[in-house]
Amino acid sequence: MHEEPQGPAEEEPAVGAGPQAVAPEPATGPDRLDELAQRLGGELAGLRAEVAREHHRAAAREQVIDRLHDENQRLRAGERLLLLRPLLTDLQRLRHDLLRTAAGLPAGFDTAAAADMLRSYAASLELTLERGGVTVLVPVAGAAFDPSTQRATGTVPAVDPGQEGTVAEVVLDGYHDVEAGRTVVPAAVRVHRWLPDPDPVPAGNGPEPTSTTQPTPTP
Structure with missing residues (x-):
């Protein structure tokens, strides 16, 4: 038998091999610029909206802070008045007593009576302080x-x-x-x-005392 001459073996195409897909070239020119402008415009609009929302939130926080501050001031004023009310009541009574006493002082009111009256008012104030x-x-x-x-x-x-x-x-x-x-x-x-006296001078170590006896005159 004669073998038929074989030609060069045909290579099988590789799996997946085929004509290469050509990527589309990016658009250029006015169309590309319009696309970029639209994208930037959308992003800017989103930023403006976010800034506006943040501004509204900040304004709402400021309103809440102001309202809380006003409420706190009112509460503090009420607590202050509640704490001071007994003291103010005692001072009111003391003022009335002083005016009534001054209007009814007798003509012969002396210093001793005035001192006793002032001590009595000081005692009243002391009781007021103790209540506080x-x-x-x-x-x-x-x-x-x-x-x-x-x-x-x-x-x-x-x-x-x-x-x-x-x-x-x-x-x-x-x-x-x-x-x-x-x-x-x-x-x-x-x-x-206590301020102690300076050290005294020991006896015998000081200067001799000066005699004050006058000499007897010679006749």
């Missing part, structure tokens, strides 16, 4: 100086070393907040200070 939670601090002369409730405004010479650092004189009373447990106004006092 404040007590009066009245230092005792001769007691030790207490820097936690007192402040020294001056010194007074002590007559002996035992008076050093004690209260010599009360200038102003102090005030203590009972609820807070602290002194709000310290009492003003003068304090004793």
Whole structure:
């Protein structure tokens, strides 16, 4: 048998091989510019809308803050008036008492009676302070100086070393907040200070005393 001569083997096309797809070229010219302009215009419109929404939200927040501030101010004013009402009532009563007493003073009203009247009004004010939670601090002369409730405004010479650092004189009373447990106004006092005398000169070491006897005249 004669074998037929074979020609060059035909190559099978590779799988997926075929004519290459040609990508479309990007548009150029006026059409491309119009497309870009439309895209930019849309993005700008979106930004403007977002800025407007943020502006409205900020304005709403400001309104809420202003309303809360006004409510807080009204509440504080009401609390202040509620706290001060007892004190204001006592001061009103004290003012009326002072005016009524001044109008009814007798003709022979002397200094001692005036002092007693003023002390009674001071006692009334002290009761008013106590109702508000404040007590009066009245230092005792001769007691030790207490820097936690007192402040020294001056010194007074002590007559002996035992008076050093004690209260010599009360200038102003102090005030203590009972609820807070602290002194709000310290009492003003003068304090004793011991100043020892200089060392005395030992006997025999000083200068000889000068005689004051006049000489007897010679006849």
